[in-house]
Amino acid sequence: MEKTLGHVPTKGDVKDEIVKVDSPIRAYLAGDLPDLVQGLFDRLHGGGELYLALYELTDPLLRQLIVEHAPNVHLILSNSSFDKTTKAWDTENDLARKKLHEVGLAEMHDRMFNNNGHIGHNKFAVYVDQRGQPQAVLSGSLNWTENGLCAQSNNSYVAGHPELATQFLQYWNDLRDDTGHFEEPQPSSAPARNVQGAQLRSANAGALPAVTLDAGALRLWRSPNTRQANKPSSNPALPPDLNEVYGFIRNARQAVFFAVFLPSVRGATSIVQEAIDMGRKDTNLLVYGAISSPMAMPNYISPQDRADGGDDDSSDAQDSHYQPSLFEESGVHIVRANALNSGDITGNFERELLSAGNAIIHDKILVIDPLSEDGCVVVTGSHNLGYKASYANDDNLVIVRRNPQLAQAYMVHVLDLYEHYRFRGVQAELKHEGKRPWSGFLHTDAGWQNPASIEAPSLAHYLG
Template structure:
């Protein structure tokens, strides 16, 4: 091994290492987390997938000394959140990683002692030994802070995970949507805290300020008891613009998700503006402004809706920026929203449909950049956009101004574009999905990796074609014809462009010791709205906010969008979050794709010879461009 690099945010680390040649007899890599400047002992990372001929029926962890990593990159998922308890490991610490190749303990090589609980799996153990001393990565800081005035946090809301099923079963419960919904709605529940990560603390912390600080909120959804109580606790220093939530699946009434909490705020005499569209337009913001002495000084925004599902049942993020100019831009926008709402027709009842849409004055203001400033470090530049920002009130083919800014930056990418989105548009048309693919197609040296939530957002999605061949598949059944629809694609791989959709293991495609998983609790799985451009470069860019990153959001929705340049640590933190999603769902999407085409599945076990590495060396080491694979980009063999 010649190169090993680590990158981290406040939840997860991504580690990549590269080879100059095949390591004969290598059965995988042992990864050890080493705390720098701390009394915390080194910890060999956990692993759950056994060798061929073994089984892990109770999904008990071993270490990578027992079940090594048969890849050239890995995610440290237990960097903060343990799998054996709800306790937290410390943040604001520095760590590095040692990666050692392991092979069979023979030819005089001393076997690595198994852990104290090993073996607690089925099958004969394989004694392993280090093939060399390995290499260490750079030191990374596990933190939410990316400057004195900039903080970021991410949820742990990936539900299609093996640990969740086993954790619930240990408590005598089954893995069902109802059971999970009960846990995540229960204030103080350990599972709720685990899945919400630091995001919940960010959101309550934005409101838990002194009596001399007031808050202004613009929210799309409010359905969480703890967050609603935090609003009510500050009722004399808070004002809320609350839009309508969507229709319920079982009726024609709008705002079913918000209605009870909206009424509760009114009953507690909170200052609430009911911004009711009750149509295809939505007030999609999720931000909090903090004001002291009539001067806005901070804003909290991102993709996280104020609901249990937003906190715990989806991948989401929040970003807090403490800068008076940025906070003032948001406060001015909030006031324009309030004034725009005065022109709305109030529905009677509030759940009734309307023709309300944003007015021309609001749109005209939003068509210009709201703010463009440097933060305290003198390097990080933040540009703010608000929506809607077009004259037309419904989506057209003309590129809106905020996305014109985003696209211009994507087209200047030198090395890589990463993205994670919910559902910007059907087949990714007129959205950053289409633009990222276009950039990667025109320039094969630009690596493009993306993760989408909704199957219909996949670039190779087409409307389902019914088949009647008698074969079973994982599509939907049409009860009127008793025929099945072809399942939507789960992967899009074309050269240097790779896009996956969120997926879970079903009963038909479980392998090895894996079991069926829960995919989602509502519509969204990946709910982030993120683009990261050239994260290893000083000229990197992060695009984030509530904006769904498609034309509809710019034309029809209340949205906010941040374009942040020149902060590599921040860009790498967001890139790690995207890679966490991509890597988690890639395996599941591949299983779904193989099932879709009737192909054989991966066995769900580690190989017992070095054949796995030979394919990696052929694929990753002999490329000419350092941006044609994740490994060669994040752990380049030559100095950058």
């Protein structure tokens, strides 16, 4: 970027470049995700329709694709989040919403929750061919924004599977029908008390039939899928989708990997806490995770906790700005997204930008025993992998079993994030402790040859 721009890039430079469709910086940062989305629209040249259910829509290219194929696009667009500056809802989606109502879409439905308790968090698209048969679906963690494409870690998939596409299309129809009972906020930026109805929740609560893949099988879960519209503050019941997911975690034999944004505070009532609990029970189980928000770290201490004197893990009640970067306990290794700043640069590293927005790691990925032919599991989708999503959000997740090629690809992605941020996390912890920066992971003595170190469960042993 520095070579292209001619100077060290700032956050403003990044934000300016990623909205330019022809920018080489945008092309580099976005990778193959724009082509993946464009490929689904390209199918419309042979006829057919696209059914989209989206949370955020600000990216100029993705908006233009919808405009260019307007007569063949069916859109459910939910509201974006509350703007603390303007005190208004849906400021991010407002421009696209107004534009798309004018261009003649096949149909468009504004799914406006406009409250903090519930969001329409889906990011999926279903292609239906000219004969009216669902053929393919795109889903994953990618919000249709320039930040989602270029300034976050995300994962998406396209599945050319008619049975799965049919299940997603039914979900789209159920969301459209559920929107019918919503009150329309006046103006659209005003708060509202809309919430998903009982019929939608009931339809989502049952397990759908698993679909057979060329390798393995896949089950789609849709949310919300609980009777209660909000997660109780104490003793919440395990939602049906996470009940199946937790079952796989509890049966993990060798390793669990995950990458998440913010499933919950401290990872409680989410796959983060469940994976940690299993790692504590079975010290031979490897658990590796990468988290975006410091609030999701299991050793996070809130400002209120610190004001009350901290908790048992608090050793520095005076440092109210400290945010944990690492959590390591037995075979559990979790890192938080971090950047090198001017005070902790070492070697040939330079000062880094951490983000161009809110989320950094925006993936929603869980991988279990990826080297096992029969036991490997991948969980992914728009679902944040915590109770909140199952109780309160429009979301989807898929559970893929017995597909080792897919599982290993997702494991590599998680480890890519983990290894990238681990070094930076160590530097941040050393800086917090007032210690000198650290130059790497290699031992400078013969301690690595200690038999106990060689025999202990490790990622190197697991990967062979």
